Amino acid sequence: MNIEQYLDTHETLVFNNKGVSMLPMLRQDRDLMILRKKQPDERCKKYDVAVYVRPPHDYVLHRIIKVEENGYVFLGDNCVLLEPDIREEQVIAVMTGFVHKGKQYDVSHRGYKLYYHVWYYLYPIRRTLKIFRGKLQRFKHRVTDRK
Numbered sequence: 001m002n003i004e005q006y007l008d009t010h011e012t013l014v015f016n017n018k019g020v021s022m023l024p025m026l027r028q029d030r031d032l033m034i035l036r037k038k039q040p041d042e043r044c045k046k047y048d049v050a051v052y053v054r055p056p057h058d059y060v061l062h063r064i065i066k067v068e069e070n071g072y073v074f075l076g077d078n079c080v081l082l083e084p085d086i087r088e089e090q091v092i093a094v095m096t097g098f099v100h101k102g103k104q105y106d107v108s109h110r111g112y113k114l115y116y117h118v119w120y121y122l123y124p125i126r127r128t129l130k131i132f133r134g135k136l137q138r139f140k141h142r143v144t145d146r147k
Contacts, residue, residue, distance in 0.1 A: 003051060003059055004092055007037035013093070021076030022049075022061060025100065025115065032099040033061065038091050044072060047116050049095035049107070052086050061095070065120060077119060080127045 006013055013035045017026040026033065035051060044050055048064045052074065062083065066073035072091065074083040097106045105112050119126075 002057075003035075007035070007093060012036050012096070017061070021078050022063075023078040025077050026098060030101070033095055034097040034099075034104075035093040036096050038094050042094075043067070043088075044091060044094060047120070050074075050091050051093040051095075052090040053092060054090075063116065063120075075123075080130050 003013065014032050015035075017028050017031050017033055019028060025031075033049075038044070038050065044064050044067065046064055046067055049061060050064060050072075051059055051061050052072075054060050060074070060083075062074040062076045062079070064072045065075045065082070071085060071087040074086050075081075095107060097104060099105075
């Protein structure tokens with residue numbers, strides 16, 4: 001049973017995070033996400049965390065950083081590359097809460113709202129540092145491979 005099928009018959013879906021794209025908020029095999037089905041006429045808002053389907057049929061949980069006329073621009077909290085042109089019909093679920101280090105939070109929690117505002121305010125700095133770190137690691141590997 002896939003996510004869409006499950007949400008067609010159940011009110012919410014709670015499951016473990018997989019991957020590193022939503023660090024530091026969600027850590028794989030530690031934290032849980034609480035999702036609800038996105039309604040067909042519903043528009044998500046900036047900073048909502050949502051699940052969308054990336055062709056052919058991959059599920060991605062990232063944060064909306066821009067709402068456009070026909071869709072959204074997404075970005076994982078631990079990512080540097082924007083995912084533009086995600087169409088409205090690709091978005092299937094919206095996160096309503098999460099369990100982080102054993103404590104449950106609702107998306108309306110003040111601390112959570114502060115987190116995402118600060119985290120995305122710092123995006124240009126985080127992006128620059130992450131790109132620089134990647135280039136430094138590639139340089140280091142080239143130097144050590146020549147020895």
